[in-house]
Amino acid sequence: MSRENRNTRETILNAAWRLLEAAPGREVRMSDIAAEAGVSRQAVYGHFPTRADLLTATARYLDEVKNVDARLAASRNAARGVDRLAAFVEAWGDYIPEIYGVGRAFMAMYDSDSEAAAAWDDRMQAVRHGCQAAVDALKRDGDLTPDYSARQATDVLWTLLSVENWERLRNDCGWSQKRYLETMKAIAFSALVAD
Amino acid sequence: MSRENRNTRETILNAAWRLLEAAPGREVRMSDIAAEAGVSRQAVYGHFPTRADLLTATARYLDEVKNVDARLAASRNAARGVDRLAAFVEAWGDYIPEIYGVGRAFMAMYDSDSEAAAAWDDRMQAVRHGCQAAVDALKRDGDLTPDYSARQATDVLWTLLSVENWERLRNDCGWSQKRYLETMKAIAFSALVAD
DNA sequence: AACTCCCTTGACACGGTGTAAAGTTGACAT
DNA sequence: ATGTCAACTTTACACCGTGTCAAGGGAGTT
Numbered sequence: 001m002s003r004e005n006r007n008t009r010e011t012i013l014n015a016a017w018r019l020l021e022a023a024p025g026r027e028v029r030m031s032d033i034a035a036e037a038g039v040s041r042q043a044v045y046g047h048f049p050t051r052a053d054l055l056t057a058t059a060r061y062l063d064e065v066k067n068v069d070a071r072l073a074a075s076r077n078a079a080r081g082v083d084r085l086a087a088f089v090e091a092w093g094d095y096i097p098e099i100y101g102v103g104r105a106f107m108a109m110y111d112s113d114s115e116a117a118a119a120w121d122d123r124m125q126a127v128r129h130g131c132q133a134a135v136d137a138l139k140r141d142g143d144l145t146p147d148y149s150a151r152q153a154t155d156v157l158w159t160l161l162s163v164e165n166w167e168r169l170r171n172d173c174g175w176s177q178k179r180y181l182e183t184m185k186a187i188a189f190s191a192l193v194a195d
Numbered sequence: 196m197s198r199e200n201r202n203t204r205e206t207i208l209n210a211a212w213r214l215l216e217a218a219p220g221r222e223v224r225m226s227d228i229a230a231e232a233g234v235s236r237q238a239v240y241g242h243f244p245t246r247a248d249l250l251t252a253t254a255r256y257l258d259e260v261k262n263v264d265a266r267l268a269a270s271r272n273a274a275r276g277v278d279r280l281a282a283f284v285e286a287w288g289d290y291i292p293e294i295y296g297v298g299r300a301f302m303a304m305y306d307s308d309s310e311a312a313a314a315w316d317d318r319m320q321a322v323r324h325g326c327q328a329a330v331d332a333l334k335r336d337g338d339l340t341p342d343y344s345a346r347q348a349t350d351v352l353w354t355l356l357s358v359e360n361w362e363r364l365r366n367d368c369g370w371s372q373k374r375y376l377e378t379m380k381a382i383a384f385s386a387l388v389a390d
Numbered sequence: 391a392a393c394t395c396c397c398t399t400g401a402c403a404c405g406g407t408g409t410a411a412a413g414t415t416g417a418c419a420t
Numbered sequence: 421a422t423g424t425c426a427a428c429t430t431t432a433c434a435c436c437g438t439g440t441c442a443a444g445g446g447a448g449t450t
Contacts, residue, residue: 030407110303111222111299
């Protein structure tokens with residue numbers, strides 16, 4: 001094993017990513033990841049002290065490679081608030097399937113690992129900020145329904161766009177991604193935009 | 196320990212219920228439940244072969260004591276579809292907090308225990324039937340939006356009323372139960388009822 | 391008194407996480 | 421060529437929670 005192939009860390013992250021993506025609902029053990037990476041289990045522990053650390057690093061790596069922040073930020077370019085809302089729903093909605101595997105692993109760990117829970121909460125708060133920006137733009141245009149405060153409207157949008165709701169509609173109900181996006185936009189509009 | 200105090204099974208179920216309700220997010224071990232019930236761990240295994248069995252039995256016991264079916268069925272009494280929809284949202288929405296602890300445990304087990312997953316799916320399908328009944332009533336009155344088929348409308352309502360959404364709004368966003376119910380009714384109406 | 395049922399105590403196998411220590415190997419410096 | 425270093429490997433083990441097994445006790449029944 002020559003030294004030019006020494007970026008073991010990324011090899012492991014890619015292996016974890018691949019396994020999580022392939023089996024979102026299944027348990028992925030440290031030894032599975034090691035085997036997939038073609039590396040010993042101890043090598044994995046050398047780079048990532050705990051399973052939560054590895055998962056968290058995988059999520060970060062994924063965000064970095066996929067360039068989430070840039071993609072979500074792109075939705076801010078729309079001039080009108082309503083367009084911005086639509087753009088954000090699409091940007092995030094299309095991002096969910098790409099992180100779903102890792103996300104599922106985090107949700108499964110949520111109750112048993114507070115560190116993993118914190119890492120996942122952190123990512124979800126980032127999404128919430130995106131929701132808030134869309135709601136604020138709506139409000140600035142005077143298009144936000146008077147039924148909710150900006151805070152409450154953000155809560156509603158954030159809840160609507162949860163990974164769990166995506167999972168339910170796409171996996172349990174068998175919806176297409178297209179229908180998911182259209183419906184989410186429609187519900188978000190009818191719930192948040194003033195007549 | 197005299198024989199009149201011999202309904203150990205219910206003692207265990209109550210203990211499990213109490214612990215799950217008290218710490219919805221925490222791990223509840225078999226030994227914890229045994230201790231809470233004032234019984235040996237083996238006695239628990241005597242009544243419930245696996246953790247999934249115990250959780251499932253607890254959920255059933257809870258449904259029985261709380262009389263869910265009757266409470267959900269009550270929403271069917273409303274004459275008009277729109278009233279029925281509102282009544283169902285309220286009935287189920289007010290039931291969620293009562294089963295939340297147990298539900299949380301099931302969600303945590305979902306990925307690692309297929310039997311527990313099946314038990315939880317079964318309960319959720321029951322809720323889905325309630326959603327479907329409400330949607331059908333709406334359709335019969337000609338009040339269902341033309342945007343969705345009955346099937347799709349059921350999917351939307353079912354997704355909206357998920358335990359996860361309740362959890363997010365009540366726990367993460369700090370909403371009151373009253374606001375949760377009102378908002379859910381409002382969103383369900385604006386999404387499903389024709390103008 | 392014997393029988394049975396339900397419970398207790400105590401031991402153990404198994405699987406997954408995480409730790410610890412000793413051995414191997416390739417890159418690089420001297 | 422020799423030595424050093426860092427990364428990786430192998431092996432072993434502690435810990436914890438689930439689930440199994442076996443022996444024993446004690447209150448009711450016959």
